[in-house]
Amino acid sequence: MPATVRFAPSPTGHIHVGNARTALFNWLFILREGGRFLLRFDDTDRERSREEYAEAIDRDLRWLGIAPHETFRQSERLDRYETAADRLRASGRLYACYETPEELDRKRKARLRRGLPPVYDRAALALTAEQKRALEAEGRRPHWRFLLETGGPPELAWDDLFRGRQRVDLASLSDPVLVREDGSFTYTLPSVVDDIDRAVSHVIRGDDHVTNTGVQIALFAALGAAPPVFGHHNLLLDASGEGLSKRSGAQSVASYRDAGYEALAVAILAVRTGTSDAAEPVADLAALAASFDPRRVSHGGARFDTAELDALNARILHGLPYDDAAPRLQAIGADGGEAFWLAVRGNCTRLRDAADWRRVVRGPVAASPAPPEDEPVIAAALAALPPEPWDRSTWGPWTDAVKAATGRKGRALFMPIRRALTGLDHGPELAALLPLIGRTDTQARLAASLRR
Ligand code: GLU
Numbered sequence: 518m519p520a521t522v523r524f525a526p527s528p529t530g531h532i533h534v535g536n537a538r539t540a541l542f543n544w545l546f547i548l549r550e551g552g553r554f555l556l557r558f559d560d561t562d563r564e565r566s567r568e569e570y571a572e573a574i575d576r577d578l579r580w581l582g583i584a585p586h587e588t589f590r591q592s593e594r595l596d597r598y599e600t601a602a603d604r605l606r607a608s609g610r611l612y613a614c615y616e617t618p619e620e621l622d623r624k625r626k627a628r629l630r631r632g633l634p635p636v637y638d639r640a641a642l643a644l645t646a647e648q649k650r651a652l653e654a655e656g657r658r659p660h661w662r663f664l665l666e667t668g669g670p671p672e673l674a675w676d677d678l679f680r681g682r683q684r685v686d687l688a689s690l691s692d693p694v695l696v697r698e699d700g701s702f703t704y705t706l707p708s709v710v711d712d713i714d715r716a717v718s719h720v721i722r723g724d725d726h727v728t729n730t731g732v733q734i735a736l737f738a739a740l741g742a743a744p745p746v747f748g749h750h751n752l753l754l755d756a757s758g759e760g761l762s763k764r765s766g767a768q769s770v771a772s773y774r775d776a777g778y779e780a781l782a783v784a785i786l787a788v789r790t791g792t793s794d795a796a797e798p799v800a801d802l803a804a805l806a807a808s809f810d811p812r813r814v815s816h817g818g819a820r821f822d823t824a825e826l827d828a829l830n831a832r833i834l835h836g837l838p839y840d841d842a843a844p845r846l847q848a849i850g851a852d853g854g855e856a857f858w859l860a861v862r863g864n865c866t867r868l869r870d871a872a873d874w875r876r877v878v879r880g881p882v883a884a885s886p887a888p889p890e891d892e893p894v895i896a897a898a899l900a901a902l903p904p905e906p907w908d909r910s911t912w913g914p915w916t917d918a919v920k921a922a923t924g925r926k927g928r929a930l931f932m933p934i935r936r937a938l939t940g941l942d943h944g945p946e947l948a949a950l951l952p953l954i955g956r957t958d959t960q961a962r963l964a965a966s967l968r969r
Pocket of ligand 1: 524525526527559704708721722726
């Protein structure tokens with residue numbers, strides 16, 4: 518059976534690179550194994566969920582190269598969760614509780630004082646129908662807990678794709694609240710119902726969900742379904758070792774896109790940080806998928822380093838073929854043909870830097886007049902200018918002639934010419950720029966730098 522995976526963000530903010538890591542691990546899994554990728558918006562929190570964030574998440578995923586096969590929202594499926602809750606109530610696995618948060622807190626503290634694990638004591642299981650009526654007459658409304666185990670072995674285990682064999686002792690967990698006092702659902706039940714209804718075969722997510730997995734496996738069983746395969750990957754941290762947060766907006770995928778980074782650079786680093794694979798350029802996500810192995814992902818949190826992103830981005834651009842760059846160069850008015858791109862790509866750390874080099878090639882450049890000691894070089898360069906056509910081979914003989922006329926060599930020869938032609942001390946190889954600038958402009962720029 519082909520695999521089905523899902524990425525399930527809450528649309529309460531922009532996704533950050535840590536969320537992108539989860540989405541990409543799911544996507545790479547599908548690229549390797551074949552199957553379907555579902556985008557599920559966990560939007561049962563109506564207060565904080567916003568459609569504009571859902572749209573932004575979809576846009577961010579597509580920018581990264583992820584094209585979901587299907588998108589759906591939990592808010593459209595509330596009737597399915599109600600049905601599942603009723604089923605659990607009927608089988609005695611979902612029971613009404615009436616404790617207030619303060620009462621629960623007191624119970625927790627009392628258990629801790631007695632050296633007991635601070636789990637819920639299931640007192641509500643013993644309530645009679647009459648007692649419940651009395652509590653409701655007081656104005657209390659029930660919240661609903663899932664009875665985690667029913668006398669079977671309290672230990673659950675699964676083979677985690679990333680972490681190997683995992684065990685959870687259900688006796689160490691409180692029966693989780695599935696339905697709140699106001700009738701809304703916590704994350705747990707909708708997630709399991711969706712995974713069952715959509716036949717999700719592999720749940721790949723951050724290791725902050727490891728403790729939920731025991732509960733969820735018990736819930737799959739209580740709803741008569743086999744659990745999917747689970748995989749929990751380590752989380753990304755920021756440069757100072759803090760967890761990433763959707764709310765802060767830092768390290769958001771959108772911020773990297775807006776800053777002009779290559780989607781592939783962000784994807785490679787989001788995937789390879791905290792693994793034993795080096796973050797180096799690969800051709801595309803398929804190549805990333807081919808080398809992806811969950812067992813090579815380390816277990817601790819891993820720092821996402823923006824400095825590393827800069828370096829990786831530059832390396833990707835340095836090898837980016839013209840055909841891939843051309844439409845994007847056109848979009849920013851920086852397309853100067855293949856020779857132009859090949860000349861400047863090595864000097865771009867972001868693709869948009871090409872626009873600066875395009876301006877340098879087209880002119881006018883703001884070069885200051887050559888200092889008196891460099892004037893002979895410029896004058897000789899002017900005198901030795903060969904006729905067109907020009908190509909990369911024009912540079913050598915031309916500068917040889919300037920060298921012969923002035924006795925200058927190396928930096929003392931090239932720097933005055935570079936400054937006169939580009940207004941800068943650094944930049945792409947002049948041999949490649951010269952034919953792009955052309956004879957007319959070269960002559961004008963050299964002449965201008967002699968004027969003071
Ligand atoms: N909405 C949950 C989250 O963003 C989904 C967790 C899951 O993949 O099950 O953490």
